[in-house]
Amino acid sequence: MTRKVGIVGYGAHIPRYRIKVEEIAKTWGADAPSYKRGLELWEKSVPPPDCDAITLAVEAAKRALKRAGIKGSQISSMYIGSESHPYAVKPSGTVVAEAIGAVPFCRCADYEFACKAGTEAMYTTLMLVKSGDIEYGMAIAADTSQGAPGDALEYSASAGAAAFVMGAENIVAEIEYTTSFMTDTPDFWRREHQFYPQHGGRYTGEPAYFKHTTGAAKSLFEKSGTKPSDFQWAVFHQPNGKFPMRVGQMLGFKKEQMERGRLTPRLGNTYSGASPIGLTAILDVAKPGDRIFMVSYGSGAGSDGFIWRVTERIKEVQNITTQTFTLLDEKKVYIDYGTYAKFRHKIIKND
Amino acid sequence: MFPARVAREMPHRYRLEAAKCKKCGAVFFPHRLICRECGHREFDTINVSAIGKLISYTVIHTPASQFKDESPFALGICEFLEGVKITAQVVDIAAADIKTGMDLQIEFRRVQTDGHAGVIGYGYKFVPLI
Amino acid sequence: MRDVAIVGVGMQKWGELWEKSFRDLFVEAALNAISDTKVPKIDHMYIGCMTGGLFVGQEHVGSIMADYLGQKHLAATRVESACASGGAALRCGFIEVASGMSDIVLVGGVEKMTDVSGDGATYALATAADQEYEVFHGATFPGLYALMARAYMERYGATRDQLSAVAVKNHDNGLNNPNAQYQMKLTVQQVNESVMVADPLRILDCSPITDGAAALILCPLSRAKEFSDKPPIKIIGCGMATDSIALHDRRDLTSLDAVRISAEQALKMAGKKIGDINVTEVHDCFTIAEIIVSEALGMFPAGKGALACVNGETRVEGKFPINASGGLKSKGHPVGATGVAQAIEIVHQLRGEAGKRQVKNAKIGMTQNMGGSGGSSVVHIMEVA
Structure with a gap:
C-alpha cells in the first residue's frame, strides 16, 4: 500500500x-x-x-x-x-x-x-x-x-x-493524481549571456500553451476518471489573464471554479510561481473535501497536472x-x- | 566581499541567531564568547523574534558607494523582545510614514552585492507589518 | 609618576590642501612644534592617524614620518582609536614621559583625507563603526549621529534651530582662528536649509573633510624651562574609556557613557570638578555630538545641552566656553589630528595667546576627543604650571 x-x-x-x-x-x-x-x-x-x-x-x-x-x-x-x-x-x-x-x-x-x-x-x-x-x-x-x-x-x-x-x-491537501505532458517546443527561450528572453509570438499560443495544458489536463481526467464538475477549484498556468480562462473553458470548467486561482490580472505573470501561487490562494479559502484541479505550463515545453483533495486540517x-x-x-x-x-x-x- | 566573510555571518544574518548567557540570561546579537554582563562563557543559541519596535531612524542621502543606487534609504534601530537591538535598513515604506515606536518585521533581503559579478550578501531588513 | 608639560605646539592652516602630501602635512606640523621649543632631539614619537591605509594607502606611519622628520632611528609608533587617535596618542606620550621612559616626546596627529573621493572618505570613516552589524547595512557616520539626534530630539523636544545654534556658534569662533578651514559666518537659517545628509542632520551639521596635521612636544615639567620660555602647560588629568562600537548596543542612544567615564577619570586625577574648567574643546563631529558631550561631561543636565548653547552658555564669554577654536565644525576634522589640535588650542588659551577668541582668565582647560559614534573617548585636563 x-x-x-x-x-x-x-x-x-x-x-x-x-x-x-x-x-x-x-x-x-x-x-x-x-x-x-x-x-x-x-x-x-x-x-x-x-x-x-x-x-x-x-x-x-x-x-x-x-x-x-x-x-x-x-x-x-x-x-x-x-x-x-x-x-x-x-x-x-x-x-x-x-x-x-x-x-x-x-x-x-x-x-x-x-x-x-x-x-x-x-x-x-x-x-x-x-x-x-x-x-x-x-x-x-x-x-x-x-x-x-x-x-x-x-x-x-x-x-x-x-x-x-x-x-x-x-x-x-492530499495528492490524488499527477501527470506530465512534455515535448520539445521552442516557443520561448533565453540564450546564455542574454538579458531578456525571446519568444515565438503567436507560436506561444496554440501549439505551445494550449496543446500542453490541455494535453496534461485530459491525461489527468483519464487517469482519475474525473470530469470538471468533480472539482470545486481549477488553476492553470497564467501568462496573462486570458489564457487560463480560455483553456479552462475549453476543458469544461466554469468561471467560478477558476476565478479564485487566477491572479494574473492584478499580479502579472509570476512564471514558475503562477499556478503554485494560485493554488495557495485557493487553499486559503478551500473547505475540507474540496478537490482542486491544477495544470502548470512551462515553455520549451511541458505541463504538469495535479489533483489535490483538501483535508480537515486546512x-x-x-x-x-x-x-x-x-x-x-x-x-x-x-x-x-x-x-x-x-x-x-x-x-x-x-x- | 570575500565569500568567507559573508558565509560566517549567516547564522546571524539569515536566522537571527543570538546567544543567551546560561548564567545571567543576557542575550547578545551577534553571539559573543564571553558575557558582557557577568563574564560567563556558556550560551544557548536562540532566535531573535521576527517583530521589533523602532527606537530611532534616519534617512541616508549620502551613502557609501555600494549603496548609491538605493539612496536615499532609511536606516533604523529596532529593539526586540529578547532585549537585543539591531540596526538595519527600513524598506517598503515611504520616509514620511516611518515613526519612532512603530512595530516592524524582519524580512530576508539582499543587503549588499559585490558589484555585478561578486557574491550576494543576503540578510535582514525591516519592513512594515502586513 | 612625573609631572608632564607641553612645551611646544605646531600645526598649519587646515583645509583641502591639494598640494600637500600625507608626509609633508605631518612633517610641517611637527617642525612647527619643534620650532616652538628649544629641544635638541626627540626621544620618542606617537602619531595619531585613523586610517592612512584607506586614505592614502600608507600604513607603517611611525617609521615613514620619523624618516621624513629627519629623526634617524627614532622610536615611533602610530596610535589608532578612530577619530580619537590624536587624543589616544597624547595619552601614550603622557604615559611615556610620566613613567620616566622618555624625556622628550613628540605627539602628532595627521590625516590626508582628500586623496580619495567623497564616497571613498565615507567608506574610510565608516570603518570606525561596526563593519558587520552597522556598515554592512548601509550605516554612515552622519547616519549614526542622525539616529542619536532623532532620539535626542524626540526625547527632549530639542529643535532644528537648537542643533543649528551649535554650528553657528562654532563658526563664529572659527572666524577668529586663522588655522580654521571654514572661516565663514553661518546663520541658523542657512544651517536649517542646507542639503540633507542623513535626516535630521544636514551638511552644515557635519564637520568637513579636511587635510591637516598637528603636533606638540612633551617633556618632564621639571625640565620645561630648558626647552621653552613660554609658560609650560601641565597635564593634570587624563582619562580614557571605551563603549560598544555599535550604537545599537549602547545603554541609551542619547547619552555617551565613554565620554562621561573618561571625564570622571580625568577630573578625579586632576582633583577638579567640571565647574573648575575654564575652557573646553570637545568633539563636535556633528552638532548633536557637541550637545550630548556637553551633558556627558557634566556641564549640563541630560536634555539641557541644546538649550545651553542657544542661551550662549557655551560661547567664548559663557560659563562653559566650548570650542573657542571653531571646533571640528569650523576648524576642520582631519580625524587623526583632531585630538592633538584640541590640546594645541587649550595650550594657546592657557598661554593667553588665543587672540580674539581668547577666553578671559583661562587657567584650566579640557579636551574631549571621541572615536566613532562614542565607542571611545579621551579626555585631558591641563593647567598653567
Whole structure:
C-alpha cells in the first residue's frame, strides 16, 4: 500500500510594488486599453532591487513552515524552480535551506524549466516523501522575471513565490493524481549571456500553451476518471489573464471554479510561481473535501497536472500566517516607469 | 566581499541567531564568547523574534558607494523582545510614514552585492507589518 | 609618576590642501612644534592617524614620518582609536614621559583625507563603526549621529534651530582662528536649509573633510624651562574609556557613557570638578555630538545641552566656553589630528595667546576627543604650571 502524501504547509510571498499597464504603455507610446483587454491584466508586481527569487522564496518558505507546524531542521529536501535564479552557477536552494535552518542534512538542486520548474519541484518532493525516503521536503516556485523593454512580455512579467512543505503527516491537501505532458517546443527561450528572453509570438499560443495544458489536463481526467464538475477549484498556468480562462473553458470548467486561482490580472505573470501561487490562494479559502484541479505550463515545453483533495486540517492553518490575497491586495505601492526601470536595472550606468 | 566573510555571518544574518548567557540570561546579537554582563562563557543559541519596535531612524542621502543606487534609504534601530537591538535598513515604506515606536518585521533581503559579478550578501531588513 | 608639560605646539592652516602630501602635512606640523621649543632631539614619537591605509594607502606611519622628520632611528609608533587617535596618542606620550621612559616626546596627529573621493572618505570613516552589524547595512557616520539626534530630539523636544545654534556658534569662533578651514559666518537659517545628509542632520551639521596635521612636544615639567620660555602647560588629568562600537548596543542612544567615564577619570586625577574648567574643546563631529558631550561631561543636565548653547552658555564669554577654536565644525576634522589640535588650542588659551577668541582668565582647560559614534573617548585636563 502506497502511503498518502500531500501538502502539509504552504505559503506565498509577493513584493509590495506594482506598476500599472497604463504606466508602461505611456512610456512606449502603446495603447493601454488594448493591452489590458488583450492580456486581461491591469497591473503587475515589481520586485525592488533588494528582492530576488531567493529572498521571495525564503519568505514564502517561512510561511509554509509555519503552516506545517514544523521546524526548518525537519526539512530533508529543498528544490526551487525558477527561471531567474540569482546566480548562474551556485544554487538558490542552499541559501533558502540555510535561512530556514534546514542545513546540513538536506537534498538540494535548483530546477529550471521556464514556468513549470516549480511544479516539477513539487512533484519530485511529493514522490520523495511517497517513497518513504524523507519525512518532509520543501518545494518552491519563485521568479522575478523580466520582459524586454517595450515587448508585450514587459506588461506581464512579474515577481512572486509559493512554497510547499510536502509530507505524509498532518496533510492539508492530499495528492490524488499527477501527470506530465512534455515535448520539445521552442516557443520561448533565453540564450546564455542574454538579458531578456525571446519568444515565438503567436507560436506561444496554440501549439505551445494550449496543446500542453490541455494535453496534461485530459491525461489527468483519464487517469482519475474525473470530469470538471468533480472539482470545486481549477488553476492553470497564467501568462496573462486570458489564457487560463480560455483553456479552462475549453476543458469544461466554469468561471467560478477558476476565478479564485487566477491572479494574473492584478499580479502579472509570476512564471514558475503562477499556478503554485494560485493554488495557495485557493487553499486559503478551500473547505475540507474540496478537490482542486491544477495544470502548470512551462515553455520549451511541458505541463504538469495535479489533483489535490483538501483535508480537515486546512481550517487550522489558513489563518495562522499571511494569506495570499492579503499579500496581493494590501499595502501596495504603485511606482512610475522611472522607478520601475531603476528597480529592474534597465538604466545603463558605468561600473 | 570575500565569500568567507559573508558565509560566517549567516547564522546571524539569515536566522537571527543570538546567544543567551546560561548564567545571567543576557542575550547578545551577534553571539559573543564571553558575557558582557557577568563574564560567563556558556550560551544557548536562540532566535531573535521576527517583530521589533523602532527606537530611532534616519534617512541616508549620502551613502557609501555600494549603496548609491538605493539612496536615499532609511536606516533604523529596532529593539526586540529578547532585549537585543539591531540596526538595519527600513524598506517598503515611504520616509514620511516611518515613526519612532512603530512595530516592524524582519524580512530576508539582499543587503549588499559585490558589484555585478561578486557574491550576494543576503540578510535582514525591516519592513512594515502586513 | 612625573609631572608632564607641553612645551611646544605646531600645526598649519587646515583645509583641502591639494598640494600637500600625507608626509609633508605631518612633517610641517611637527617642525612647527619643534620650532616652538628649544629641544635638541626627540626621544620618542606617537602619531595619531585613523586610517592612512584607506586614505592614502600608507600604513607603517611611525617609521615613514620619523624618516621624513629627519629623526634617524627614532622610536615611533602610530596610535589608532578612530577619530580619537590624536587624543589616544597624547595619552601614550603622557604615559611615556610620566613613567620616566622618555624625556622628550613628540605627539602628532595627521590625516590626508582628500586623496580619495567623497564616497571613498565615507567608506574610510565608516570603518570606525561596526563593519558587520552597522556598515554592512548601509550605516554612515552622519547616519549614526542622525539616529542619536532623532532620539535626542524626540526625547527632549530639542529643535532644528537648537542643533543649528551649535554650528553657528562654532563658526563664529572659527572666524577668529586663522588655522580654521571654514572661516565663514553661518546663520541658523542657512544651517536649517542646507542639503540633507542623513535626516535630521544636514551638511552644515557635519564637520568637513579636511587635510591637516598637528603636533606638540612633551617633556618632564621639571625640565620645561630648558626647552621653552613660554609658560609650560601641565597635564593634570587624563582619562580614557571605551563603549560598544555599535550604537545599537549602547545603554541609551542619547547619552555617551565613554565620554562621561573618561571625564570622571580625568577630573578625579586632576582633583577638579567640571565647574573648575575654564575652557573646553570637545568633539563636535556633528552638532548633536557637541550637545550630548556637553551633558556627558557634566556641564549640563541630560536634555539641557541644546538649550545651553542657544542661551550662549557655551560661547567664548559663557560659563562653559566650548570650542573657542571653531571646533571640528569650523576648524576642520582631519580625524587623526583632531585630538592633538584640541590640546594645541587649550595650550594657546592657557598661554593667553588665543587672540580674539581668547577666553578671559583661562587657567584650566579640557579636551574631549571621541572615536566613532562614542565607542571611545579621551579626555585631558591641563593647567598653567
